[in-house]
Amino acid sequence: MVRAPCCEKTGLKKGPWTAEEDLILINFITQNGHPNWRALPKRAGLLRCGKSCRLRWMNYLRPDIRRGNFSREEEDTIIQLHAQLGNKWSVIASRLPGRTDNEIKNVWHTHLKKRVAGKTEIKNGEADYSSDYSRKVELRSPGDSLSEVSSAVTSDAGHGGFDDALMSDLLDKWPEMGDNFWSEIFPAEERSDFSSGNSNPQPQFAAPELHMEDSSFWRDVFNRAEEHVMYI
DNA sequence: AAAGTGGTCAACCGCTGCGAG
């Protein structure tokens, strides 16, 4: 038996999302939630498959996402959990409020894997600084995180034309959804590890302050959206 | 200044698990 493809391949857009698409998705989910990802793009008027919409929302557009600035504690927690759980990125993500499995997976592969490997070598009495990366990691000041450094580089670049008034206007609009907006729309998404008695308590970080304020992404989206609107 | 190299991260692909009928 052949399973039907996840989506109609023809006519569907792939690749990077545009600011316009982001806004359409945000607006649609804001108003309707996402009871059915498969049907969502059609209803929202997006030429994307449901999977793509879901991924974009879960990993990038959800307002309760913290972007960049992995703290040293978070990185250590990822290393610790990975040692316990292996590549269970979604489980690890559930222990790190505001972090997505995709982001954690990326951080692991780009930073932490090497760090762990480096420490193993150090443990074996053969500190190997042949890799420039491990040198950076080991020499940086305590409490600093590498991702903090990299995000500082990437997130602040290219936002010269950002209109703070536009951002604050948009931020003003969020409370209209009500404080319980997200829990209403996504009851199934409540992180069971936090909402229910977690039998295996893990280090908790400060509750995710809502991150729209400090999210470089939103700056970028609204910046690009503004540019887009100028063309309309 | 140009080319090469490596790092980063968003997004896609394919598989799995689960629930409804």
Next chain:
DNA sequence: GCTCGCAGCGGTTGACCACTT
């Protein structure tokens, strides 16, 4: 109990960017 459709997950890719030579 079986089939089907869906959401979710983990692996992988590729474009972009920064740094080095």
